[in-house]
Amino acid sequence: MDFESTVPESSVPLGDERIEGEISNEIPLIRIRPAKGWGGFNLRDLWAYRELLYFLTWRDIKIRYKQTILGVAWAIIQPLFAMLMFTLFFGKLAKMPSDGIPYPVFAYAGLLPWTFFSNAVTNSGNSLVGNSNLITKVYFPRVIIPGAAVCAGIVDFLIASTILLGLMFYYGIALTWSFLIFPLLMVITTLLALGVGMWVSALNVKYRDIRYALPFLIQLWMFATPIIYPLNIVPERFRWVMLINPLSGLVEAFRATLLGRPFNWVEIGLACLITFALLAYSFYVFRRMEKSFADVV
Amino acid sequence: MKAVKVENLSKQYSIGVSRAPYATLRDSIAGFANAPLKLFRRNKRASDSTIWALKDVSFEINRGELVGIIGRNGAGKSTLLKVLSRITEPTRGGVDIFGRVGSLLEVGTGFHPELTGRENIYLNGAILGMKRQEIERKFDEIVAFAEVQKFIDTPVKRFSSGMYLRLAFAVAAHLEPEILLVDEVLAVGDNNFQKKCLGKMEEMSSGGRTVLFVSHNMPAVLRLCNRVILLDQGQLLADGSPQQVTRQYLSSSTGSQAERVWPSAEIAPGDTVARLRSIRVCDKAGKTIEATDIRQDFRIEVEYWNLQRRLRPSVLLIFTNEDGVCLFQSNDFNNNVWADTRREPGLVRSVCKLPGNFFSEGRVLVTVGIGTYNPNLLHAIERDAVAFQIFDRSEGDGVRGEYVGEWPGVIRPMLDWEINTKAGNPTASSYQEESLHT
Structure with a gap:
């Protein structure tokens, strides 16, 4: 009796058959050659590893706030407190103009994409070095690592957005149809963060100076972006x-979608153009440096 | 049916890179400023600062083969696996691989201590290239294989190291690529774990999959593989049957480790009392050997210069196995006559005779030293000066008899057993009362 019950009903052979089928059906050919220029940037490969992007993003989100007391609240605290500070110093004391909307809403609407962008660039910039154990042991398209670091920031962004909605409700500002552009702007900002992050992460593998320069450069970048001030206080010329x-164009557009103001399509178009150019350049640099990552990191 | 085709594969590393893995911006700027100067020096520098980790390696592997890759440290084995698994790119030449590749250069790559066992299975599976559906399908199997059902929702940082290793291997073992690359994964874990690994690899190759297995573990290579490739200094030295190639490897004189000769007093270990001249492993006839049959007697021969009359130096040998376990120490003062002999300055040869059926299978490292006692002083020491390999052919007259599986123990002595018998069946009363002693 015992004997019979240990003989599997069908599950094991079935599984095996399926695997055998997989083997004989399609045998992918992998060609390994020294790559030149764009040669090896394999989009099909990237597609095949899309689930890894998901899992690494999920890992980054999952472990980010482990062993913190406030947990996910950190996603809100960062932009919220920056907004309060800015409101106090720039809004109240310096009387910074804010396009005729309450300064807290104005600042927060700029801080929201900025916080996402700066965190995404910082995290993805350090991601390759931080995941060196993966790079030296397993193959997968390396872009996935900085990519996942950028994607993980989107969740924080969405959480922090709730505060903005709260603020708008408080100040009695209604959402308009132009809000529908919002996801598109989000995509472009993500691509921009990916472009910068990828480039920085690759440089960071080779030049560890980047780690020290990055926080400082990001800070400078914030002042070069109309977050605490509106773009129109800058002289026209x-x-x-x-x-x-x-x-700059993106932050202004973010404000416009949220607050239902007219878009400056030229600015947005220019921002897109520069973003795509940067992304293409960054892909190229990344590809060229990618092959030496495992040897250098 | 071909599985892997390697053609003139070469990989160059610059030594500068390995010394300082990453550059700083300052170095690059300095390098840029010096560039014009370099024009004049280039010829000298270029060849010095690079090495070929692989040079014009070509071979083909058919589907279903289980191929061992052996060679000394730095022979290019790991570089070959890294190129095959696409972690690093070749400098020249190329590889065609027919099928999905799974590489196990490490067990538990990407495991995160904060994540639970369940989460790590998904993460690690994805990193190794499994599809989510595939992981879901095999999830229960993986958990059962790892024997961690109870702790599956506990962060792995709370796992014991054994549980951690079992879980990590379980995920890897359920990866089902057409071609599996394995690098010394067996070097970790206890015997039981290693047996599981070996068993799984055997199972995969008998299921029509191709396995490439890098190892220093000659017994495992001999037992598992049906073909062995020998690399030396980045080049393919031999490719053929396991017996033939492992024998060539073990007996080859390329950087012989069975013999060590110090050509001059300046570099030889020693002081004003004694100085080492040579040490070698040899058979009864005096021929230097790198490997010996487990049943055969052999010797370790040490030569040194004795430089004084006053003291009575003694040669000491310390034997260590590959896991770093010290097996024993032996001193030549065990020869009582020699221990009481007055020394004259001159050359001394001291030979230690080692019996057959004594060491266990595997590689043994020998540390040699010269000491004087009362007071205790060490005059010369050379760690892991020579090494030898003990192999067990399992021909039936050894300690393990006809048994070919794993045989535990750091030594494998052939002991005398005395056996007595008496005919009859036990009854309730006679079970304890019967006696074989007469």
């Missing part, structure tokens, strides 16, 4: 300088 920074 210098405004193009501001717009070389694609984040």
